[in-house]
Amino acid sequence: MTQSATGPATTEASGPAVELRAVHKWYGGFHALRGVDLTVARGERIVICGPSGSGKSTLIRCINQLERHQAGAVTVNGREATADPKALQAIRRAAGMVFQSFNLFPHLTVLQNCTLAPVQTGLATRAEADALAMSYLERVRIAEQALKHPAQLSGGQQQRVAIARALCMRPSIMLFDEPTSALDPEMVKEVLDTMIALASDGMTMLAVTHEMGFARRVADRVIFMDEGQIVESAPPGEFFEHPRHARTQAFLGQLLH
Amino acid sequence: MTDAAVLPPRPAARSTRLVRGLFGSPLNVLLTLLVAWAVWSLAAPLLRWAVFDAVVLPANPAACRDVSGACWSFVAAKSGQILFGIYPIEERWRPMLVCAVLLALLGWSLRPAAWRPSLAIVWVVALPGVLMLMFGGFGGLSFVATTMWGGLPVTLILTVTAIGGAFPLAMLLALGRRSWLPAIRTLCVLFIELTRALPLLSILFIASIMLPLLLPEALLPDKFFRALIALLLFAAAYLAEVIRGGLQAMPRGQYEAAEALGLGYWRTQRHVILPQAIAIVIPSLTSTIIVMIKNTSLVMVVGLFDLISSGRAALADPEWSSPALETYAFIAAIYFALCFGFGRFAQALESRSKDSS
Numbered sequence: 001m002t003q004s005a006t007g008p009a010t011t012e013a014s015g016p017a018v019e020l021r022a023v024h025k026w027y028g029g030f031h032a033l034r035g036v037d038l039t040v041a042r043g044e045r046i047v048i049c050g051p052s053g054s055g056k057s058t059l060i061r062c063i064n065q066l067e068r069h070q071a072g073a074v075t076v077n078g079r080e081a082t083a084d085p086k087a088l089q090a091i092r093r094a095a096g097m098v099f100q101s102f103n104l105f106p107h108l109t110v111l112q113n114c115t116l117a118p119v120q121t122g123l124a125t126r127a128e129a130d131a132l133a134m135s136y137l138e139r140v141r142i143a144e145q146a147l148k149h150p151a152q153l154s155g156g157q158q159q160r161v162a163i164a165r166a167l168c169m170r171p172s173i174m175l176f177d178e179p180t181s182a183l184d185p186e187m188v189k190e191v192l193d194t195m196i197a198l199a200s201d202g203m204t205m206l207a208v209t210h211e212m213g214f215a216r217r218v219a220d221r222v223i224f225m226d227e228g229q230i231v232e233s234a235p236p237g238e239f240f241e242h243p244r245h246a247r248t249q250a251f252l253g254q255l256l257h
Numbered sequence: 258m259t260d261a262a263v264l265p266p267r268p269a270a271r272s273t274r275l276v277r278g279l280f281g282s283p284l285n286v287l288l289t290l291l292v293a294w295a296v297w298s299l300a301a302p303l304l305r306w307a308v309f310d311a312v313v314l315p316a317n318p319a320a321c322r323d324v325s326g327a328c329w330s331f332v333a334a335k336s337g338q339i340l341f342g343i344y345p346i347e348e349r350w351r352p353m354l355v356c357a358v359l360l361a362l363l364g365w366s367l368r369p370a371a372w373r374p375s376l377a378i379v380w381v382v383a384l385p386g387v388l389m390l391m392f393g394g395f396g397g398l399s400f401v402a403t404t405m406w407g408g409l410p411v412t413l414i415l416t417v418t419a420i421g422g423a424f425p426l427a428m429l430l431a432l433g434r435r436s437w438l439p440a441i442r443t444l445c446v447l448f449i450e451l452t453r454a455l456p457l458l459s460i461l462f463i464a465s466i467m468l469p470l471l472l473p474e475a476l477l478p479d480k481f482f483r484a485l486i487a488l489l490l491f492a493a494a495y496l497a498e499v500i501r502g503g504l505q506a507m508p509r510g511q512y513e514a515a516e517a518l519g520l521g522y523w524r525t526q527r528h529v530i531l532p533q534a535i536a537i538v539i540p541s542l543t544s545t546i547i548v549m550i551k552n553t554s555l556v557m558v559v560g561l562f563d564l565i566s567s568g569r570a571a572l573a574d575p576e577w578s579s580p581a582l583e584t585y586a587f588i589a590a591i592y593f594a595l596c597f598g599f600g601r602f603a604q605a606l607e608s609r610s611k612d613s614s
Binding site: 085095106162169 | 513514518524
């Protein structure tokens with residue numbers, strides 16, 4: 001796959017890919033995000049880590065507005081997320097998402113999973129969508145399973161299909177919400193390899209993950225979150241060798257054991 | 258270790274298991290004999306009545322005198338009246354054609370290969386066509402009012418239209434009841450709860466007796482269509498709740514995945530949620546629909562002639578000794594064919610959706 005195939009269908013302004021300004025999110029009385037600021041440049045690869053309940057999933061889900069923030073501003077590709085359905089549609093088209101639990105559509109084949117959204121949103125004709133889907137399935141090395149249903153695949157295979165499905169919308173940003181946490185250990189690698197290949201194509205990526213090897217190898221920046229705030233943000237070398245914050249040090253200390 | 262040790266134990270042959278199950282212990286022997294005796298003492302008289310001592314032809318009243326078994330001659334002689342009611346005899350080819358078209362279309366529609374958007378168009382064209390043929394009044398066909406309609410075409414038209422119309426309405430009601438818009442949610446809850454709180458009979462009476470008092474003549478649809486709409490709304494309320502059960506079983510991840518892909522509300526429901534939700538509730542949907550098929554017979558209380566009421570009308574002939582049992586057995590067989598056929602279809606549908614996930 002060439003650079004142009006993964007790039008956005010529409011190249012927009014050259015500003016940051018994602019910009020969060022003082023974003024707050026409450027779940028009832030629980031303050032899940034406490035004034036998060038984050039700017040993601042085009043092509044930047046960011047890994048977000050932190051203890052459970054620290055708000056990292058909430059953060060990534062606020063970017064494509066699966067969760068609505070209650071204060072602050074979320075801007076994706078220069079478009080601010082408002083109540084306007086058109087803005088929402090544009091943001092979701094720009095940002096593809098991969099979930100921890102895959103969330104493939106079990107009643108559709110692998111190929112139909114990949115073509116449903118492009119065809120239904122008018123992005124492609126059926127023939128175009130089929131061709132596009134097959135090229136992405138090829139890319140995640142699962143094209144030979146295109147006519148199977150998700151339940152017939154292993155977890156790792158399902159997650160690769162989920163990645164292909166998101167790519168079929170030609171997003172310019174990919175969001176990964178703990179993509180390997182639900183996988184058996186022997187399947188983690190195949191999914192990470194797919195993500196590494198994607199990163200090397202220049203895709204803008206935000207990944208919530210505990211795979212520190214992946215972070216070291218791929219990330220431009222590692223972000224550590226705790227209690228709804230970004231505690232530390234640094235390139236992986238610095239982040240892993242010289243974490244500045246005590247909470248980061250404690251977290252990394254636990255991971256190493 | 259020999260090969261036999263690693264192979265799973267082979268299940269006993271079916272005949273061996275059968276013999277063991279029936280005569281394996283003294284208790285089993287006793288139970289087998291008891292059940293065999295009970296079956297024989299019920300089946301023997303029934304067979305004698307329905308087959309051996311029964312008379313089928315000639316189809317005239319004389320044939321049934323001095324017959325101890327069933328008088329199928331009556332059904333043979335009156336089948337036209339039972340099936341088509343008081344529809345003018347010289348025009349009977351019209352309801353016959355209507356039944357043939359509806360049954361053929363039903364059979365055609367049950368095949369998964371036929372499920373494409375064009376099928377809906379076929380039905381949308383076929384139903385008014387069928388009604389026009391029943392009414393007549395054009396192209397040399399004499400006009401036949403709905404008061405003259407009866408029997409199988411009435412049952413089929415009511416069933417197909419009421420359930421066919423109720424299903425999409427039920428999907429909207431089920432979705433509406435889960436809507437985040439309070440007005441829509443309240444409206445759907447009110448409709449569903451009110452309709453379910455009333456017996457079908459009272460809804461039919463409201464449609465046939467109360468509505469004429471409330472509505473001006475010009476706005477009032479024909480009694481047949483009032484009953485049809487009443488059946489449709491009643492079925493929709495029940496089907497909506499069944500479908501809602503399926504919607505509630507859908508994991509959140511399915512909505513989120515569709516949302517993240519930029520599918521809007523309606524496309525998400527149409528392509529992701531409803532197909533799965535409905536597949537989950539096929540067993541209870543089937544029961545509800547079968548009940549609704551049989552419910553169409555209640556229209557006789559408002560003076561419409563469905564299969565059962567035209568059967569009763571046929572029994573009124575003084576020439577015959579009113580063989581009611583035979584007539585109702587004949588009608589029951591038709592209902593059985595409709596309901597059992599639908600049940601089999603639903604079963605096939607269920608195993609099909611299981612195969613795919």
